Amino acid sequence: MPHCILEYSQNLEQEVPPADLLEAIKSACVASAIFSLDDIKLRSFPYKSFLTGGQEDAFMHVTIRMLSGRTQEQKKQLSHLILEALTQFSLTDVSLSVEMCDMDRETYAKKVVLSQ
Template sequence: MPHIIIEYSADIEKSESAQKLMQTAHDVAMESGQFGEADIKVRTLRFDQALVGGKPDSFLHVTVQLLDGRTDDVKKALTMAMIDGYSRLNLKLGCLSANAQDTIRAVYSKTTLP
């Protein structure tokens, strides 16, 4: 953990690559001091069509899935850091947002495959 999912409108790729979007999230997560580098997993979901406020527009939303136990202040600092990191890319967006969600440690399962 964390699992970081970046949802974004396809038109963003005109100015930034998906790789840059993932690297930004990875860098912000590392700078937070909350995670070891090997624990950070980042992926993207591209959307070809999106409405923001009922109109076609660009968006980027970051979801950070964390094992439960962190305070709301820590989660808020992390989401604000994500907003700040993406703001520095100067993307033309109708909406930029981030959320941190708890994953229940007692039921989370993981394995390493050969």
């Protein structure tokens, strides 16, 4: 845990490789001291078609899905660390946002299937 999901306008790939953005998000998660490196899962989704306020404006939105139980202060700190990490790329004319989502610890199910 957590699941870090980066959604972004595909036009940003010309300025920053998605792998660099994921690396920055991962570093922010580690810096928060909430998660261990081995538990962080990252993925990204580019959007070819997008509109913001009726215009094709660039955007990045990060959703952090984590098991419930973190304090509001921990979540706030993490969202600010991620936002700071994304601003290091000196992008302009882009909307950056971060959203924290709790996953119910009692109902979350997971199974890792390994090859033998």
